[in-house]
Amino acid sequence: MRKIVVVNNPKDWDIDIEEVEVVDAQRYLTDPTYIEMKSARVFNLCRSYKYQSSGYYVSLLAEARGHRAIPNVTTIQDMKSQTIVRAITDEINETIQKSLSKLKSKSFTLSIYFGQNVAKQYEKLSKQLHDLFQAPLLRAQFVYNKEWVLESISPIPVNEVPEHHVRYLLKYAKAYFARNRFSSARVSKKVYDLAILVNPAEKDPPSNDKALQNFIEAAGALGFYTELITKEDYRRLSEFDALFIRETTSVNHHTYRFARRAHADGLVVIDDPVSILRCTNKVYLAELLTKAKVNIPKTMIIHRDNCDRVIEELGLPCVLKKPDSSFSQGVVKVKTQEELQEELKEMLYESDLIIGQEFTPTDFDWRIGILDKQPLYACKYFMAKDHWQIYNWDGKKKDVAGDFETVPFADVPFFVLHTAMKAANLIGDGLYGVDLKEIDGKAYIIEVNDNPNIDAGVEDQILKKDLYLTILKSIKRRIDLQKNLVNSNTHEPS
Template sequence: MRKIVVVDYPRDWDEATEDTEVVDTQTYLTDAAYTDIKNARIFNLSRSYRYQSAGYYVSLLAEARGHKAIPSVTTMQDLKSPTIVRAITVELNDLIQKSLAGLRSKNFTLSIYFGHNVALKYEKLCKQLHDLFKAPLLRAQFVYKEEWVLQSISPIPVNEVPESHRSDLKRFAKAYFARHRFSSVRVSRKIYDLAILVDPHEKAPPSNEKAIQYFVEAAEGQGFYTELITKDDYRRLAEFDALFIRETTAVNHHTYRFARKAHADGLVVIDDPVSILRCTNKVYLAELLTKAKVPVPKTMIIHKDNRTQVESVLGLPCVLKKPDSSFSQGVVKAKDKEGLKEELDKMLADSELIIGQEYKPTDFDWRIGVLDKQPLYACKYFMAKGHWQIYNWNGKKKQDEEGDGEVVPFELVPFHVLHTALKAANLIGNGLYGVDVKEINGKAYVIEVNDNPSIDAGVEDKILKKELYASIIKSIKKRIDTHKNSRNYE
């Protein structure tokens, strides 16, 4: 397996070892030679892992390319949340107290370089923290409040490692890169109930009130205690055995924090945090689908160095998408050169990378619902009145905001539409997904894969009726049973 160290500037990493290669972030992100590597482990030493920074995209695209990234995007998000940090490290409390018992100050900073510290006495604590938050360079901040508390843990920019620590850093790195396996710690718990996360004030939730009621009825009919929770119930997640998210998800949002904490606590989660990370970023999806040879409209990942090529590659008009767009928001059609320049200026000011696609107008988009890697339902979503998208958030009348939906029996769905949708969804995982597909001249093109598909009473359930809701609850129950059985054999 190729071992590639990615840094913002070559001068950041002169501790090269014989079995690793060093590349800069821009080269890894944009050079096609790195897209086609089949077996690689990426050690991401970018100076920043901020959301949508170049360092963030190194790990995101590594995952899309089938490379193993350290840190993963999941770890990056975990490090940003003190609540998640405390939830994941609660089992280390005894070790923390023992390791820091001799300190007299009220604050302590622990630098962790590839799972080690320059002081041998903190070796065990460093290893445990590194196994939970698998990032090359970490800074753990502890405060004393009757006992030692881990206040935060964050990445150390490689250029901020003190010169006095560089020799130790090189020694630790050499041993680290020589390892063939990189194990992780499992975090689990033991409780059994269902929480459905909703936002009563959301303008366009993935399930309407009637559908939520049907989900509750289906769950209770299968022996669940079910409760609707909101973002204010974060601390109560440990009371449940499973979490079903029925509000629009995003990475920089409480829905992701709920999913990640639930996953860390051992709950069954739909949408799981990995699916949220993968589906909510269009850059990741573009890379993933292209690499897997799933048919998509002509697509390019746009950055500051290739923005002048958009018109020649995609033509005009073309579609531009923010990486984390959803429900047609953050998706625009650039009609001419002036509009293209204006939209690119706006989007690239917020994100290092955005998505551009050729414009392929159709009267409707197919939506194939997928659960446990099997088709669940099929719909035609028609464009909003007088608009080129399913949703028109600028519609003057409420009835003009959203196009009609029509459920279609599977036997009437073209085989290539169903097959292509399944191939795309199964690249993401085995959760609940909605795959949007355009059919043009007998070919199916995947537009995107949604981790939080719409399931509304009166639309998606027109054929299966209440069995649609029961099928999803059965899947959750099966996952709980499987999880419990696996725990019994550990």
């Protein structure tokens, strides 16, 4: 994939870096060579990204051509809004305060060149700001009012880099392009680049090591260059064509930020940010499924004004769930009024709304994997030993999880499959795991999970390696469709 640095005037970028092509903005915008080019990384170093300026159009038209622009239009717009800047940088407030704590002044300007600053003490802050606002050259303005606040962040026109910083700019630019795998020889033979987000320290990840290896092999067979990335690789998302998340997701978490950023950058994403938002909140799911008349256990959305009616509505024992609970954590069974009051007090302190459900004991839960609105696999997850849930985190290590049985679709009751698909299709067309209970010839949805488990030796028992190929084929098909749409729009007659 070609690497193109776009500037207003080639004299602005008098730096010779191997495999990096320097082009002036007018030529990039008008030359048929770049209009017809199917694949490129475009590093926009124009003097201004002002709306309808040539710098703005470089990033805008790069997106229309299917090129990867850094910064893209989303980042350009984000930098213009003080509200968005404050919201996005709230998560790095601790780094801001620590990095600037020794300053005596009431204002401070931080220059960031390809994620770095000339002073070592600002290295971490510079990297984090570059991760959040992916532009080659940035100027961050801070003011002090009881604490340090990022007042604004904006691109630095390349021709305004101070003379005494030019040697650092040269050093950081060479390191940046050398470190990033934008167009290496090994990748040029591959059709697309796939990033799989993992957390090596996660105790119970959605896919075990063998499954990850199976995904990589399946991807290679389809022409992908695949790389396992971690939360430290946020800045590198624009290198890839697709992101596949294999780390437990949550909204207030870096997994959601990865999904949001990848989606904004035009990558194909599984799990997409909308699916994460919808699946990880049980209050939303309860409302959605009830409105769609999908069977669920008797359910109550509990708040401070109706918590005295829980026993009347659900009886005892009943189940209480935190809105963002997962893997049976944040889900409790209460047997007495005292237990109920204690748990309600704790949960309603953390969230204004929680879920209450009638207790519906079964020997196992169905899990139906669904992709592209079609069933993918079916499993029975049995309850952990001497426990009412699939997972018993307080049990002995060998008894934490119950047994499982992967089942051919021919052996799955039709009403289970039908109910699972109806629920998942309300969320989207991504990869979901639908949990259901089978009671008296009816299926009841327990939850719809984004980021479902795909473990070697469990969910793949029937399809074997075809399970991994099916998922990777879906990702490839989505990229192909996206590329074809971009190309057809680019070549429409005026």
